[in-house]
Amino acid sequence: MSDTVESVIVAIDGPSGTGKSSTSKAVASALGLSYLDTGAQYRAITWWMLSNGIDTADPLAIASAAGKPVIESGTDPAAPAITVDGVDASGPIRTQEVTSKVSAVSAVPEVREVITGLQRSIAAAAARGIVVEGRDIGTTVLPDADLKIFLTASPEARAARRSGEIKGSDVAATRAALVARDAADSGRKTSPLAKADDAVEVDTTELTLQQVVERVVALVEERRDALPGAGERTAAR
Numbered sequence: 001m002s003d004t005v006e007s008v009i010v011a012i013d014g015p016s017g018t019g020k021s022s023t024s025k026a027v028a029s030a031l032g033l034s035y036l037d038t039g040a041q042y043r044a045i046t047w048w049m050l051s052n053g054i055d056t057a058d059p060l061a062i063a064s065a066a067g068k069p070v071i072e073s074g075t076d077p078a079a080p081a082i083t084v085d086g087v088d089a090s091g092p093i094r095t096q097e098v099t100s101k102v103s104a105v106s107a108v109p110e111v112r113e114v115i116t117g118l119q120r121s122i123a124a125a126a127a128r129g130i131v132v133e134g135r136d137i138g139t140t141v142l143p144d145a146d147l148k149i150f151l152t153a154s155p156e157a158r159a160a161r162r163s164g165e166i167k168g169s170d171v172a173a174t175r176a177a178l179v180a181r182d183a184a185d186s187g188r189k190t191s192p193l194a195k196a197d198d199a200v201e202v203d204t205t206e207l208t209l210q211q212v213v214e215r216v217v218a219l220v221e222e223r224r225d226a227l228p229g230a231g232e233r234t235a236a237r
């Protein structure tokens, strides 16, 4: 692998079920980069609110508690990890209860301020570069990212993928829940789900995961070669 992959920052945004997590982990592994799942952080703070009796329908209560939990994210794409106050939260953050409340919690500006600060410091500390996936990475968290990708897919494909993960789940109900969460995430005032003007859109509906990964790896390599200094580094090798 070339040494020019260092310090490449890749932002991958898009709605639920478009393949952000799978693609980001595979791209980070292929290129030796760190990986950050920002949705897991919003899920973690939501889980903490629910576990601590905070009313998730009350934005003021959420705002005043936003700074309390200590959330730590691992950045190894082969072993994604997340803890809240030192406790492993990787299982509890995936429950239906958390999924149904996360959009309300993540819409609160004080929550976004705390989590965005965490995300920026993790990205700044990633010496070899990082793939960061979420909803507002290219627009708000890392607007200077070297490459921005916006993944899309039809609601049908996304619902089929998501319900394929949960035994006995109903595709129609999964689709309705996805569409409602997209609307909440896209419609909120602070840092909504949106494609950055300079993001490359990839529609994954008809692509296999491997095809998406290959496309994104090629885009990272192309962008990396165009970065200032890439020529000198290549010439020096």
Ligand SMILES: Nc1ncnc2c1ncn2[C@@H]1O[C@H](COP(=O)(O)OP(=O)(O)O)[C@@H](O)[C@H]1O
Binding pocket: 014, 015, 016, 017, 018, 019, 020, 021, 022, 023, 161, 162, 165, 204, 207, 208, 209, 210, 212
């Ligand atoms: N291009 C694809 N084709 C088919 N299935 C996919 C594709 N990309 C991802 N998946 C599957 O869809 C599900 C959701 O993918 P995930 O990466 O978690 O999406 P997101 O992070 O955008 O919510 C996973 O089970 C994953 O294996």
Ligand SMILES: Nc1ccn([C@@H]2O[C@H](COP(=O)(O)OP(=O)(O)O)[C@@H](O)[C@H]2O)c(=O)n1
Binding pocket: 015, 016, 017, 021, 038, 039, 040, 042, 043, 102, 103, 104, 106, 107, 133, 134, 135, 136, 137, 181, 185
């Ligand atoms: N950068 C981000 C990432 C996630 N989120 C919120 O966190 C929720 C869960 O994100 P996720 O990536 O785990 O969701 P899935 O697509 O994996 O279901 C989203 O529905 C958003 O409400 C956000 O607001 N900003």
